[in-house]
Amino acid sequence: xxxxxxxxxxxxxxxxxxxxxxxxxxxxxxxxxxxxxxxxxxxxxxxxxxxxxxxxxxxxxxxxxxxxxxxxxxxxxxxxxxxxxxxxxxxxxxxxxxxxxxxxxxxxxxxxxxxxxxxxxxxxxxxxxxxxxxxxxxxxxxxxxxxxxxxxxxxxxxxxxxxxxxxxxxxxxxxxxxxxxxxxxxxxxxxxxxxxxxxxxxxxxxxxxxxxxxxxxxxxxxxxxxxxxxxxxxxxxxxxxxxxxxxxxxxxxxxxxxxxxxxxxxxxxxxxxxxxxxxxxxxxxxxxxxxxxxxxxxxxxxxxxxxxxxxxxxxxxxxxxxxxxxxxxxxxxxxxxxxxxxxxxxxxxxxxxxxxxxxxxxxxxxxxxxxxxxxxxxxxxxxxxxxxxxxxxxxxxxxxxxxxxxxxxxxxxxxxxxxxxxxxxxxxxxxxxxxxxxxxxxxxxxxxxxxxxxxxxxxxxxxxxxxxxxxxxxxxxxxxxxxxxxxxxxxxxxxxxxxxxxxxxxxxxxxxxxxxxxxxxxxxxxxxxxxxxxxxxxxxxxxxxxxxxxxxxxxxxxxxxxxxxxxxxxxxxxxxxxxxxxxxxxxxxxxxxxxxxxxxxxxxxxxxxxxxxxxxxxxxxxxxxxxxxxxxxxxxxxxxxxxxxxxxxxxxxxxxx
Numbered sequence: 001x002x003x004x005x006x007x008x009x010x011x012x013x014x015x016x017x018x019x020x021x022x023x024x025x026x027x028x029x030x031x032x033x034x035x036x037x038x039x040x041x042x043x044x045x046x047x048x049x050x051x052x053x054x055x056x057x058x059x060x061x062x063x064x065x066x067x068x069x070x071x072x073x074x075x076x077x078x079x080x081x082x083x084x085x086x087x088x089x090x091x092x093x094x095x096x097x098x099x100x101x102x103x104x105x106x107x108x109x110x111x112x113x114x115x116x117x118x119x120x121x122x123x124x125x126x127x128x129x130x131x132x133x134x135x136x137x138x139x140x141x142x143x144x145x146x147x148x149x150x151x152x153x154x155x156x157x158x159x160x161x162x163x164x165x166x167x168x169x170x171x172x173x174x175x176x177x178x179x180x181x182x183x184x185x186x187x188x189x190x191x192x193x194x195x196x197x198x199x200x201x202x203x204x205x206x207x208x209x210x211x212x213x214x215x216x217x218x219x220x221x222x223x224x225x226x227x228x229x230x231x232x233x234x235x236x237x238x239x240x241x242x243x244x245x246x247x248x249x250x251x252x253x254x255x256x257x258x259x260x261x262x263x264x265x266x267x268x269x270x271x272x273x274x275x276x277x278x279x280x281x282x283x284x285x286x287x288x289x290x291x292x293x294x295x296x297x298x299x300x301x302x303x304x305x306x307x308x309x310x311x312x313x314x315x316x317x318x319x320x321x322x323x324x325x326x327x328x329x330x331x332x333x334x335x336x337x338x339x340x341x342x343x344x345x346x347x348x349x350x351x352x353x354x355x356x357x358x359x360x361x362x363x364x365x366x367x368x369x370x371x372x373x374x375x376x377x378x379x380x381x382x383x384x385x386x387x388x389x390x391x392x393x394x395x396x397x398x399x400x401x402x403x404x405x406x407x408x409x410x411x412x413x414x415x416x417x418x419x420x421x422x423x424x425x426x427x428x429x430x431x432x433x434x435x436x437x438x439x440x441x442x443x444x445x446x447x448x449x450x451x452x453x454x455x456x457x458x459x460x461x462x463x464x465x466x467x468x469x470x471x472x473x474x475x476x477x478x479x480x481x482x483x484x485x486x487x488x489x490x491x492x493x494x495x496x497x498x499x500x501x502x503x504x505x506x507x508x509x510x511x512x513x514x515x516x517x518x519x520x521x522x523x524x525x526x527x528x529x530x531x532x533x534x535x536x537x538x539x540x541x542x543x544x545x546x547x548x549x550x551x552x553x554x555x556x557x558x559x560x561x562x563x564x565x566x567x568x569x570x571x572x573x574x575x576x577x578x579x580x581x582x583x584x585x586x587x588x589x590x591x592x593x594x595x596x597x598x599x600x601x602x603x604x605x606x607x608x609x610x611x612x613x614x615x616x617x618x619x620x621x622x623x624x625x626x627x628x629x630x631x632x633x634x635x636x637x638x639x640x641x642x643x644x645x646x647x648x649x650x651x652x653x654x655x656x657x
Contacts, residue, residue: 036367052166052193054202057209072225073143074214075184077359078206082134083191088126091188095122097361098175098186105178112173113152115159125188133198134191138210139183139359151176151185156215159187165213166201168193181319186358238275241283242308243301246276250296260292296408298405310335313376320352320366321374332524336367336377338398338485346375347491349525350388365488367394369526380484386507393492393507399485401477403470406444414465421463422447452476493602496532501539504568504604505561508536513556565605569619572603576610578616583616587638593618594635597626 005078030299083091095112099122103110112120129135140158148154155174163170171190177183193199202209213241219225225233237244250273253263260277264270277294280286285297285304297303317333337343350370356364356378356563365377365388377396407600413429414421426438445463449455454472492499492507512533522530537554540546545563546556557563566586573584587593598610600622607622611634620643626634629647636645 051200051202051205052168053162053205053209056165057202057205057207061491071215071219072210072222074241075139075141075143075182075217076211076214077139078190078210079137079359080134083129083132083139085227088130091129092122092126095126095173095188098177098188103175103177103179105176110175110177112175114173115156118152120173122173125171125190128171129190132191136189136191136199136201137359138187138189139184140187140210140214141182142214144218144222145183148183151183154217154221155187157183157221158214161213162210165205165209166193166199167196167532170199198493224352229480234272238272239279241304242311243304244276246273247280247300247304249273250276250294251301256490258293316354316378317374320354323513324351326351326368326374326524332371332373334375336375336396336486338481343398345395346370346377347395348375349392349496350390350392350394352390353388355382360375365394365396367396370526370529372524374524377486379486379488380482384484385488386490388488388490389493391495395489395491397487397489399477399487401474401481403473403477404444406441407470407473410441410445410463411469412463414463414469419465420469421465422461425462446477448473451479494604496528499604500532500535500570502604503564503565503571505606506536506604508533509540509561509564511553512537512540513561568603568605569608572601573617573619580617582612582614585616585618585641587618587620589638591638592635593620593638593643594633596633597630599630600627 081087081091081094091136099110101107112122112125114120116126142148142151144155145151152174153640155176155247159170159172159174171192173185174185174187176185189199191199191379212214234246237246240394251266253260255560260270260273264273271410277286277288280296280300281288285300287295289295313335315332321327336346344369346369348367349364351368351374353363355367356362361377361382363385365379367375367377369375381389409426409430410421413426416429417425421441423435423438423442426441427435428434442463445455445457448595449457452472452475454476455466455469458464494502494506496508499508537546540556540560541548541554545560546554548554569586570584576582585591593611595611595617598612599618601608601610608619609622609626611618620638626645632647634647636643
């Protein structure tokens with residue numbers, strides 16, 4: 001048959017476009033409907049259903065009104081992490097973190113498992129994830145997780161159901177944690193679907209659907225809650241000082257049109273809501289306008305949420321203090337707020353360090369202070385804070401959010417140069433300034449540019465400074481303060497007991513020599529410090545470094561701190577010399593020091609760096625910048641206020657200390 005008689009039949013009515021080719025406009029409308037929009041209605045499109053699981057997430061979030069009471073509950077926290085740049089290093093660090101010591105049921109290290117393996121390793125998973133754009137991190141905490149002997153089965157059933165909801169298989173690993181009062185599981189999911197495409201999960205599913213799916217799974221495993229359990233929970237909620245399910249019901253009421261009786265028909269439910277309203281009235285958060293009609297405080301939800309968070313923090317503090325047999329009155333527990341007006345620096349002993357937000361790696365310290373309080377201090381991202389071991393003595397100050405002097409100088413120079421700044425303009429404006437000093441201003445501008453794009457540099461190295469530069473800098477500092485709201489300075493790594501007889505310049509010595517003892521309370525850590533100061537004072541007298549004068553006064557040798565430091569360095573150097581066969585060379589003012597940066601040593605007198613040569617070595621005060629140069633050759637001159645280092649065997653980066 002010739003080609004002119006070939007044809008393809010199209011089924012359907014005359015003039016129809018065929019069953020498989022709907023109009024493009026109809027396809028668009030169908031997509032809008034699936035995403036939650038309605039034709040002819042005012043758009044409420046939010047994009048929350050874009051991606052896999054959008055419809056299922058919406059369905060799970062709107063189950064019957066009794067489901068939230070009947071089914072057991074679960075908490076799900078989720079986060080999407082980009083893997084570009086240093087993302088893979090952070091992903092490896094996160095996997096190490098969830099496998100750290102002390103998280104398993106027997107207090108040992110955690111371990112990873114997957115859908116079909118009880119043990120798997122991080123490297124295999126990271127190798128598969130090489131090149132991924134992003135990954136998902138979830139923390140799933142069943143309400144009755146303590147009832148599970150092992151969370152692996154629950155996790156696998158939950159993830160299997162999640163794969164059905166999303167319509168694709170998932171590549172995941174998980175680790176179970178039993179180190180808190182609520183057993184939970186950390187799940188890491190690759191950002192790729194079964195076809196190797198980027199995995200996009202709808203926001204509705206991540207924020208609502210996963211929580212409901214986990215709750216359903218717990219209910220299937222352990223059975224739904226009984227009427228008695230539900231009744232007990234609701235009765236407890238009547239007087240709870242946190243946001244409850246009863247509060248959420250009350251917030252849905254239209255207080256101008258309905259009474260409790262009109263809003264809820266069930267007599268038992270009416271009684272519970274009235275009981276809750278009476279309690280809120282006593283808390284000053286609700287007021288009865290007329291019989292049966294109530295007005296709720298505008299900030300009710302936020303206030304109750306904060307109260308709940310505070311209650312959880314106090315429970316955490318009480319648990320940590322009890323485990324360590326440290327006695328404090330509950331009225332001495334407090335939360336340190338560095339943003340509060342008049343917030344003052346604090347000094348104390350670290351009782352515990354923990355995670356306030358495991359998913360986002362935010363840490364807290366519990367500090368027993370000199371004035372007798374136990375304070376909970378949010379210190380921010382773990383990567384922004386140094387190690388703070390239990391028992392160490394720290395000084396904590398609120399992070400300033402004000403522009404620095406360097407910022408004011410930049411704004412001043414730019415103001416008289418048409419909004420432009422560079423090193424030459426700076427030196428012309430202030431002839432007394434050195435080029436190195438001006439370069440510190442350039443580095444500050446570069447840091448602000450990378451973080452906020454608040455400043456712009458032209459090709460010739462000139463910076464364009466806007467008139468509102470200081471406001472932009474303040475915004476930049478506020479952003480940094482969210483990551484690390486306080487500065488934590490470690491005053492001593494030694495406990496008070498270790499400092500009393502230490503052959504080095506300790507924190508106790510610095511307190512004694514200054515003569516300005518920090519105010520202490522004659523209880524708790526403050527009392528312990530006063531007692532330790534007296535014992536250290538007696539030890540110094542016995543060592544001939546202090547003497548008791550008339551009327552009980554004690555005087556100290558002028559160079560006592562230097563003598564103690566040299567004693568300790570000499571003792572440590574003798575041990576290193578015996579071990580390595582090298583000769584110790586002391587670092588005195590005016591000396592030239594050179595060699596390879598070795599390890600950092602934490603002594604009673606502070607941190608010191610080991611600088612090694614083939615036949616000799618020196619011990620010099622440690623600076624954080626040396627950490628990036630361990631193993632590299634450095635040289636410098638010892639000055640009164642530190643050492644000016646040059647990195648490398650030839651002239652290179654100079655670091656003033």
